[in-house]
Amino acid sequence: MYTVCSVKPRSRMRPDEIAGLLRRAVRERLLVPGQPLNQDELAKRFGVSRIPLREALRTLAGEGLVVMRPGIGAVVTELDAEELNELYGLRLQLEPPLAEWIVARARAEDLEELEGILARISSLGEGNLEAWANLDYLFHRRVAELSGRRHSLRLVTQVLNLIEPYSRLYVHLVGPEHHLVSEHEEVIAAIRAGDARALEARMVRGLESARRRLVESASSMDEDVDLVSLLGGDEDAGTG
Amino acid sequence: MYTVCSVKPRSRMRPDEIAGLLRRAVRERLLVPGQPLNQDELAKRFGVSRIPLREALRTLAGEGLVVMRPGIGAVVTELDAEELNELYGLRLQLEPPLAEWIVARARAEDLEELEGILARISSLGEGNLEAWANLDYLFHRRVAELSGRRHSLRLVTQVLNLIEPYSRLYVHLVGPEHHLVSEHEEVIAAIRAGDARALEARMVRGLESARRRLVESASSMDEDVDLVSLLGGDEDAGTG
DNA sequence: CCGCGGCCGGATGTATACAGTGTGTTCCGT
């Protein structure tokens, strides 16, 4: 029993939009890793038949966000600590090289937008873990988008989306990392200064520390910890 | 009018298999970049209805191999010289770091398989451009697979598949590069020696020279050259 | 002669209906 999006669409939703909402649902842990996705249920929520819904799932499968097993259906991709480590390695390979493109293309309005996101992060209270995680994701994504490198961005986004459910779980476990605000400020400063080296170095350091934190955390919770309760799961988990 | 696969399947083909055949068809330029894909036609060829075929197309769309435009349909992804350059940059970021994993995991049987591929390449005559390109692709893919890094491999494969139609076009234009055989021999030697540094260096050099050759070639043929005739296209292109 | 608007063929996109399959349960036998 999960809630993805009960909004009634004005016109019939297209598979691309459904895929977008599903991506967000996976990132935000409305659909958790390992969870089987009931096609009838999801199709009803989106107000379409199973055909366009299945096409959206296939798109996500192509991006690696879900796996479709014949006769079983789609399941949200599960990652272990080793895979998370690998994915952070990919971010380290993919994102820092974008620095020179980012500083070359960033405009004043782009910087303003980033500062706006950062301001919204700073103004959040302690309780808004969801909003905090959403804005942090948005910040990183926007920075990468500034590079204007289409294919790099495609891959980076795929990796970000795969990591995000676990990153968000980590945030829920230990709370938001307030020192990241200063990291983000340094990123903006480097872009404004046009200093690709500084930006690259800042991205590397941020990614390495994030990798260390998240992978250690993931290793310690060795797969069979009941994480659902920590997220305020309201299942009737009674044993009958 | 194109020929992908007329083989009659023993049992009904599943979308994953269809996607695999479509990937190969794109790589081998049986479906060329920019080409609109007629769903009825393809579905008939694979012996299925349009539903599973469309799902296969969505998977490829998730991987970036095709783009689906609403109301228009699927079109094989087209790349310009700048994008090819970017994609080779991605290979340079993604593949060389796999070297240490490759030398750590490669077994004797893996080396034998690579040598077998190389032997088949060496034994090819001048005319077998298709076979040559297939084996070269296979060699690079197998090397990457040896790393055993699932997610890196996913991304590398996506990039390889995107590049391959253009790489193959280049091969058709200038013929196979026989010096690549010695490159491949060096790769095998580095793996056998367990020398990750040498393997990494060899990969970097090979990728950089391939990038230079292909991007220059792609830049010179500025989009509107009639490339079809060079590939032995047998269209009735008469204006009558 | 050229430009434009409405029709028409064809292809895409989707809902419905049905076939196939995996899963959980129940009932029987031991």
Place this chain on the structure above:
DNA sequence: ACGGAACACACTGTATACATCCGGCCGCGG
């Protein structure tokens, strides 16, 4: 009471049929 097999349900997977939309052709008017 326990193990196993068969049933039943539910869900996935796909074919058919229909609505929708794009593109080209023809005919009209300037």
